[in-house]
Every structure is written in C-alpha cells, then in structure tokens.
Amino acid sequence: MIAPTLSADDLAVQLKSLRVACEKEGRDYDEIEISCMWAPAMGLDSISKFRDAGASRLIVPLQAVGGANPMEGLDQLGSQVIAKLG
Numbered sequence: 001m002i003a004p005t006l007s008a009d010d011l012a013v014q015l016k017s018l019r020v021a022c023e024k025e026g027r028d029y030d031e032i033e034i035s036c037m038w039a040p041a042m043g044l045d046s047i048s049k050f051r052d053a054g055a056s057r058l059i060v061p062l063q064a065v066g067g068a069n070p071m072e073g074l075d076q077l078g079s080q081v082i083a084k085l086g
Contacts, residue, residue: 008049
C-alpha cells in the first residue's frame with residue numbers, strides 16, 4: 001500500500017485508522033507493507049521517523065536526488081543513509 005503522506009506524524013495517524021479498519025474487516029494488519037514517498041529535502045532523520053511510524057519502505061523519486069546524473073545522486077544518498085543509520 002502506498003500511503004498518501006509526506007509526514008511521518010501523519011502516517012502514524014493514518015496507520016492507526018488502517019489498523020482499526022483491518023480489525024473491523026478481519027484483515028491481518030501485519031500482512032500489509034506500507035510504502036511512502038520520501039525526498040532528501042525531508043532530512044535523513046525523517047527516515048527513522050517513517051520506520052518508527054510503520055513504513056516498510058520509502059520511495060525516492062529520481063528527480064528528488066537532483067543533479068545531472070540521478071544515478072550518482074542515488075549513490076551519494078545511499079552512502080549518506082548508511083553513514084547516518086548504519
């Protein structure tokens with residue numbers, strides 16, 4: 001599922017509602033993988049906040065990493081994330 005939010009705080013609220021809906025419909029909430037859009041401008045600290053709120057993965061649009069070569073931007077971003085979050 002792609003959650004329609006750019007905020008970890010909003011995601012946490014949305015997922016509480018999703019959990020209630022799953023219980024009501026007899027669905028297993030833990031079987032749902034939550035994806036969110038993320039951009040470097042949101043800050044590396046927000047990655048942990050999204051994880052803690054319940055995101056399974058973050059989707060990074062290529063244009064968000066900027067530069068003439070998006071693949072180099074992704075490599076740099078990956079290095080920054082690994083250095084920050086290990």
